[in-house]
Amino acid sequence: MTESSFDATHPPERELLDDCVHCGFCLPTCPTYQLWGEEMDSPRGRIYLMDLAERGEIELEGAFTEHIDACLGCMACVTSCPSGVQYDRLLEATRPQIERNVPRQRSDKLFRDGIFALFPYRRRLRAAAILGLAYQKLGLSKVAEKVLPPRLAAAQALLPPVRLRSAFAKLPRRVRARTPVRRRVALLSGCVQDVFFHDVNVATQRVLAAEGCEVLTPREQGCCGALGLHAGRADHATARAKDTIATFEKLPVDDIVVNVAGCGSSMKEYGALLADDPEWARRAAAFSAKVKDISEVLADLSPVAERHPITAKVAYHDACHLGHAQGVRQAPRKVLRTIPGVDLVDLPEAELCCGSAGIYNMVQPEPAAELGERKAGNIRAVKPDLLVTANPGCLLQIRRYLGDEIPMLHPVQLLAASIEGRDIR
Incomplete structure (x- = not known):
């Protein structure tokens, strides 16, 4: 039997690969297939590549990595698949394989490392906000977009309007319910969310309080690891998950509320991420069971405000x-x-x-x-x-x-x- 091209650390599971019957129901919902019409840039095409790599028939470098990198990980295919193919689990098993086993070009590695040296850290983001404000006031964005390489041009163009008062503001650790207490919840304040979208966190606390929730927001919380999990940086995601669990599990709350879709998605997967860790598996599963999007919490409460x-x-x-x-x-x-x-x-x-x-x-x-x-x-x-x-x-x-x-x-x-x-x- 040919040796698999994947290493032995959580490769894509054969039974999950075999679930795909290549019916094509995923094609109309796949963004990259809609853009290019290329079979290998569709979910079933990428599953075929994973299958070949698992059998050792293709290597991970080259075309395999290019097609996996081109996937957004949006999971629209999971919604549209009539066979229940778990493409999310397949992709999250495949991307760490690439990160561990495929050397990236120096410029690509430096750019990706730069992202992960900045975005998970609120203090660094606040420092970046100061530079961003000066950058915006000087009106450099339109000029930069024309002269910078595509990746840097895209990164600077995504910078939101910066308000230093919001970027450096701190949320109260406890907000009391404005009615008799109906639920006690903890809030993930996030990284980019708290620095550049602080007003969303403030609105979240106020709405929950108005609907009878006591809201705890631990000051010592950090990045939840979502960016790392979605990008295949398993060590980053695992370490951040453990820190987040340790911070929130000691709080006497009914729900852990998240107002960022990407963060909530990852936090609900902590149980799977840490399933093989005897010290953390049960704690992670208990944590994930409490995670809810803000809309889920509010939809479950009959409005009182x-x-x-x-x-x-x-x-x-x-x-x-x-x-x-x-x-x-x-x-x-x-x-x-x-x-x-x-x-x-x-x-x-x-x-x-x-x-x-x-x-x-x-x-x-x-x-x-x-x-x-x-x-x-x-x-x-x-x-x-x-x-x-x-x-x-x-x-x-x-x-x-x-x-x-x-x-x-x-x-x-x-x-x-x-x-x-x-x-x-």
Whole structure:
């Protein structure tokens, strides 16, 4: 028997590979197949490559890595597959194989290492925010986008409007319920979320308190490891998962609330990530069982806070790691429909990723740009007054291609405005 091209550390499982019957139902929902029409850039094509590598018939370097790297990991194929193929598990087993066994070009490695030296660290992000503010005030972004290499141009173009007061603000560790306590929850404040989208965390605390939740936000929390898990950096993801579990498991809470789709998706997978670790397996499973997206918590609570009307046509963009990876689609819509006056509309090609996908829009800027333009066009087509989506990466990506044409918010910010009677414009 030919030796597998994968190493012995958690390779893609043969039984999962065999689940795929190559029916093609995944093709219409796969972003890269829609862009290029290449079989090897479809989910079934990538599974075929994994199958060949598992049998030792192809090596990991070269075409195999190129096609796996080109995958966004959006998991739309998981939603559309009638056979229940677990492409998410296959991809998350394959990417660490590449990271361990395939040498990357020096420039590629340095760029990826730079991302992971910055984004998981709030202090470094705050320092970057200071530089970003100066950069924006000098008006360098348009010039830089023309002269920088594609990856660096994409990274700088995604920088959100910087407000230092928000970037350096700290959330209260405890927010008391404004009604008799219905639930006690802990909040993941996040990395990029807390520095560049601090207002979303503030809105999350306020809405939960208004709906009768006591909210604990541990100050010592760090990165949850989501970027590392999705990019195949297993050691990074495992270490961050353990730190996050250790921080939150000691809190006497009913739920661990997340308002970032990518983070929530990864945190719900800690049980699988640490299943083989005898010290952490049970703790990880118990932790993951408590993790809920903010929309899930609010949808399970009958509203008690008064909603003031917001008369607006609101387009809802399904973040892939919420809709596809977590299967959370109805809860955000249910919550938004509690706001009087909101006309909630879905987008054409709602299943297609916007091109953000963790670090994808920085390491694969060309296809990400095509998908970003396509998503922006679909948003314009429904002519909304406002766009809402539950992931900071999506907000940054869509803002790049939509500009200031349409206001964009996290759903919880819209709900907070309704509860507090504030104008959203």
